[in-house]
Amino acid sequence: MSDQSATDAEHLPPDLDRVQRALVEWYEADHREYPWRQTEDPYEILVSEVMSQQTQLDRVVSAWRDFLEQWPTVDDLAAADRGDVVGFWTRHSLGYNNRAKYLHEAARQIVEEYDGEWPRDPEGLSELMGVGPYTANAVASFAFDNGDAVVDTNVKRVLYRAFDVPDDDSAFETVAGRLMPEGESRVWNNAIMELGGVACEKTPACDGAQCPWREWCHAYQTGDFTAPDVPTQPEFEGSRRQMRGRVVNVLDEYDELALDDLGPRVRVDYAPEGESGREWLRDLVTDLADDGLVSVDDANGETTVALDR
The missing domain is CATH 1.10.10.10 (Winged helix-like DNA-binding domain superfamily/Winged helix DNA-binding domain)
Incomplete structure (x- = not known):
């Protein structure tokens, strides 16, 4: 048995189809309505991803709308003065100004080097200025439904708790890839990130958020909700x-x-x-x-x- 197969067999439930359906149905029944989830425009999605780096999503909404009102298309952003873009970033307290510079440069690449045609996979998107592997995969997933399974801090926490996956990047990637239904990166990556954002936060809300994986969840069954980013077990008395x-x-x-x-x-x-x-x-x-x-x-x-x- 290969290392990947061994990891799958050890950490994933045998009824994988049910696990997948449960998460997707939970997400589609009710989820946070962020505006960038209503679009498949790679430009609008890239803007949201760059703004969301280390910034709470609720704070990003108004900035994202204001940005797109000022520069509605990738051509508009490419033609903008870089100082204006950086100034916008500063006024909206969006963090490091280099992100604004890279976003502007990526827009120019799309217009000048790619003739307005966006790369459609993570490898191609990662060639854009300032676009790392995570952002490239997010844009490929949400714009083109052509990404890999996302593995961020929230997803690691979900996998660690739900399926007792060890705190190892390779193991997380293997299990996350096996979990994702083939060809469904858009809905799946949105769903599993939503799970980590509303049900499996650092302080879990398993019942309140009606987590769809309670039936299989190792943490829910044992009461141990530690995780790589949650080093101490939540208080049990009175919980x-x-x-x-x-x-x-x-x-x-x-x-x-x-x-x-x-x-x-x-x-x-x-x-x-x-x-x-x-x-x-x-x-x-x-x-x-x-x-x-x-x-x-x-x-x-x-x-x-x-x-x-």
């Missing part, structure tokens, strides 16, 4: 994970309980109308019901919860 476990343990003993009878057995400070009260508990058991662990019945004005055996 949502602990409370979920208490609900299941209580129902294992009592089989079925009304919501307000269940609450005090889950936490001693339960008060129906309080912060950790009926609304909080209803949200918790709804998550467990979505995972197929409990059933919730609303009848005769009372909510009862039972273990789904």
Whole structure:
């Protein structure tokens, strides 16, 4: 067995098709609506990628729109005065001004050296000034659906937690490549980055974000949410994970309980109308019901919860 095959077999679930479908369906059902996700224009995508380097995405939105209003096309940017481009970058607090210079130079390359025709793969795009491997792959993926599996810090964190992939760049690349459905880099790379951005952040929101990989996730099953960029394990005492476990343990003993009878057995400070009260508990058991662990019945004005055996 080759090293790659061994890595796949060790870290990927056997039902890989289900894993892939679960992530794509989760992403397509609901995701953050950034404007550059609505375009396949390589120029607009390149601008968003360069602006997003070490800058929070929510801050990039207005700058990206302002930039494209001033220079709507790659020809417009190529013809612009470089000082104007750098000045824009500074006014919008977009970080190192060299990024503005490189973006302007890349636009000139497209117009003058490529006759306006964009390279369509990561290798060709990496020939543009200031475009490194990650950015080249992003543009190839999102503009042309012709990229490789993205492997950034967020994706490494997802793979480390979900499939117990070791903290090794080669292993991350191998597993990420095997996970991505062939020929679907646009939706897949968007989806897995979204997963790392809203569900598998440094402080995970597995249930709140309805992470589609909870069924397979090593971290979710063990409660260990450390990762390469998360060196200490999040506090367990009082956590949502602990409370979920208490609900299941209580129902294992009592089989079925009304919501307000269940609450005090889950936490001693339960008060129906309080912060950790009926609304909080209803949200918790709804998550467990979505995972197929409990059933919730609303009848005769009372909510009862039972273990789904």
